[in-house]
Structures are given as structure tokens and as C-alpha cells.
Amino acid sequence: MKCTAAMVTGLSTSSEFHLAPMQCYTNQPLRKLYSFLSPTSIKWTEMEKVDDLLPNIDQALRKRLDGEEHEHNLILQLGSNDEIKLGDCVRIASCLYPNLKEINLNCGCPAIDTGGAPSYGASLMKDASLTAKLVESMVSASDIDISVKCRIGVFDTAEDVVAMNSKQYEYLHNYISSIQHSGAKHVILHARSAILSLSPVKNRIVPQLDYEIVQQIAKDFDGKVKITLNGGINSLDELKAIQTNDNSNISSYMSGRWCLRRPLDLAGIERTLSYNGIVPDVKSAIEKYIDYALANQNRFTMSELCLPLYLVVSQLQQDYENGVDDSLLSWRDIETLYDTIEDGLVMHLSTGKVKKSSSINFKKLANSFGPLCGKKVVSKWKRNRSEL
Numbered sequence: 001m002k003c004t005a006a007m008v009t010g011l012s013t014s015s016e017f018h019l020a021p022m023q024c025y026t027n028q029p030l031r032k033l034y035s036f037l038s039p040t041s042i043k044w045t046e047m048e049k050v051d052d053l054l055p056n057i058d059q060a061l062r063k064r065l066d067g068e069e070h071e072h073n074l075i076l077q078l079g080s081n082d083e084i085k086l087g088d089c090v091r092i093a094s095c096l097y098p099n100l101k102e103i104n105l106n107c108g109c110p111a112i113d114t115g116g117a118p119s120y121g122a123s124l125m126k127d128a129s130l131t132a133k134l135v136e137s138m139v140s141a142s143d144i145d146i147s148v149k150c151r152i153g154v155f156d157t158a159e160d161v162v163a164m165n166s167k168q169y170e171y172l173h174n175y176i177s178s179i180q181h182s183g184a185k186h187v188i189l190h191a192r193s194a195i196l197s198l199s200p201v202k203n204r205i206v207p208q209l210d211y212e213i214v215q216q217i218a219k220d221f222d223g224k225v226k227i228t229l230n231g232g233i234n235s236l237d238e239l240k241a242i243q244t245n246d247n248s249n250i251s252s253y254m255s256g257r258w259c260l261r262r263p264l265d266l267a268g269i270e271r272t273l274s275y276n277g278i279v280p281d282v283k284s285a286i287e288k289y290i291d292y293a294l295a296n297q298n299r300f301t302m303s304e305l306c307l308p309l310y311l312v313v314s315q316l317q318q319d320y321e322n323g324v325d326d327s328l329l330s331w332r333d334i335e336t337l338y339d340t341i342e343d344g345l346v347m348h349l350s351t352g353k354v355k356k357s358s359s360i361n362f363k364k365l366a367n368s369f370g371p372l373c374g375k376k377v378v379s380k381w382k383r384n385r386s387e388l
């Protein structure tokens, strides 16, 4: 395996790396692939709406998290505006999964259901006292650390948006103070405001990124609450540049779409963050994932099990066809991975639906994921891939 310059220089090992919660993606199969590639990075669940977990919460949680009881690098994200239900949910989750690293409250998703933003997610940023009550209820229900993921501001419409000024900053500062006083240990800041009337996709594109605000908050809350920076990080070099230019004690960094687009870059992240210097071999990580998929065919759909492999194939195809020469992988590595994935699909997962090629043909291999993942999943992935 080759090293890029960024890998050699490395990131500060005092930082954690978080793999952002993403609905329709960060279910257990993708978390498993991420874990095999980077055991050190922190994995997040998708946002689980408390109303979806109740009333049969034990069963609902086991369906999502079974097999991850001993995972210390996992954060469960919840969405709710009901302090009683949220507290109950946190209590039961803590009993079933006491090793969770944190339980998180989503205060950053602009529109959780279609038809406008309901009164949770990013809407909670408009109600600091309700947010505080929710956090208090979570904290009193569990010994596990409670965290909040939010934006740097919130507006009703695009016309209401104003550049960050002292009034806006004071609002954000007070919001985080009240979260801290309610007992949360960690705040993850997506470095964009939320615009409640816009779709989730537009909310990841239209509001401007502002890392300086996150850095200022990290300075103001140094020693009081951990601050993680999220939003727009798109490569190992970018991550390293943000970290190098930062003197604000940001405790960690989070990325979502970069690692969907280039999951194998996690091996590079692992190389820089791993404390014991053991770096997983990419080929054996993929083999472990295929074994996991085969063992869990009764538990997850074919689409859920194949999507992580499709993400890997999309990255390999892009690098192979574009002749990327600073990739983490040599051409030989890429060809070996092609065989591993094709064999895993041909011989096992697809039970004969996918035919083996006589030569390397990434386009054909990528296309064979269409029927396995389903058209809707593939086109959603293509839309999300082009966002960043």
C-alpha cells in the first residue's frame, strides 16, 4: 500500500475522527465496514426517531445494534422533543448497550419529515429552554455521556439569513451554555446555519460554511464542553489543513459525505489516528465485511448489505479510471480488491445473479450493484455523491 504525503506527516493523534450520522447510510452494515477499515474512528447510528423506537424499544434497538454490545466507539443519535419519551429511551438504551460512547440529541436536521420542519431537529435551536429540558432528561436517565449535534445558527427562510454578527454569535453562545449547564459533555457543530424552510439537501449546500465560528466557540468553551467541527471536509489533506490552521482546541472532527464517497480513505485516517500503530489491511477489511454480510443475510436486506460494497467499488472505479496516482492503494491492490469483491458477489452474495468477468471491468461491476441495491438506493447515492 502506498502512503500519501498527508499520511506521512499525519494528523494530531489527540483528535478523534467521527463518521457522521446519515440516514439511509450509517446503519449497522456500513458501520461494520467502517469499523473494519478504521477501528479507532467513532461510528454514529442514523438518527433514530424516538417515536419509531417506542413502544417496543428493546426489540427496535436490538434490530439496529445487535452484535455491537462491546463496541466502545459507537454513538446512538436520537430525535425527539418529548422529554419523558426521550428519557425512557435513553434509560433502556443505556441498560442494553452500556458501552455506548455517547447518546446524542439531534438539533441539526432541518426537515425531519417531508412537509416542513417539525418541532425537533434543528427547530430545537429556536427553543433553548426546551433543548435544555431534553438534555437534562437524557442526563438524569443515564451514566453514558450525553451530547448534542447542532448548527451554528437557525433561520426560518433563506431571506432571513444574515451574516454572523455579534447578536447571532451571542445566541449560539447562550444556546451552547444552556446545553452545557444541562449536563451535556460534547457539542458537535455543523459549521453552517440551518434554514428550516429548505430541504435537507439544500441545507447542506446553500448556507455558507464558517469554521471560524466553530473555532471561536471551541476557545470560549475550552475545558467546559468538547467541541467537534463538522461540515465540508472532503479529503485527508483538507482535514489536515483545517487541523493545522486551528489553535482553538477543537477536540475532534466529523465527516459524512467524504467517507461515503471514499470509504477506503478511512485506512489513511486510521494510519494517522491509531495509537497502537496497527493499520488494518484494506483487502482483509473487505473480506471481513463480506463474511459479515454472508452471516447476516437473514437480518438485513440485500440492498443494505450490498450498499457498503457498492460505495467501495465506486471509489475504486473512480481511481482506476482516472488514473489517480496518489491513492492509498497500488494498481495491484485495486485489482486484487476487484477480484475479492467480484468473487464475494458472484459466488456468494448474489447467488449466481452476477456473472464473473473475464477481465477487470469496474463499470460492469458497478452496474451489477443496480439490481442488488435497488434503483432508488443507487439514484439517491448518486445524488448525495454529487453534493460534496
Ligand SMILES: Cc1cc2nc3c(=O)[nH]c(=O)nc-3n(C[C@H](O)[C@H](O)[C@H](O)COP(=O)(O)O)c2cc1C
Binding pocket: 020, 021, 022, 023, 024, 025, 046, 047, 077, 106, 108, 109, 149, 190, 204, 230, 231, 232, 233, 254, 255, 256, 257, 258, 384, 388
Ligand atoms: C444522506 C444524509 C443523511 C443525513 N442524516 C443525518 C442524521 O440522521 N442525523 C444528523 O445529525 N445529520 C445527518 N446528516 C448530516 C451529516 O451528519 C453532516 O452533518 C452533514 O452531511 C455535513 O457533513 P459533511 O459535509 O462532512 O457531509 C445527513 C447527511 C446526509 C448527506
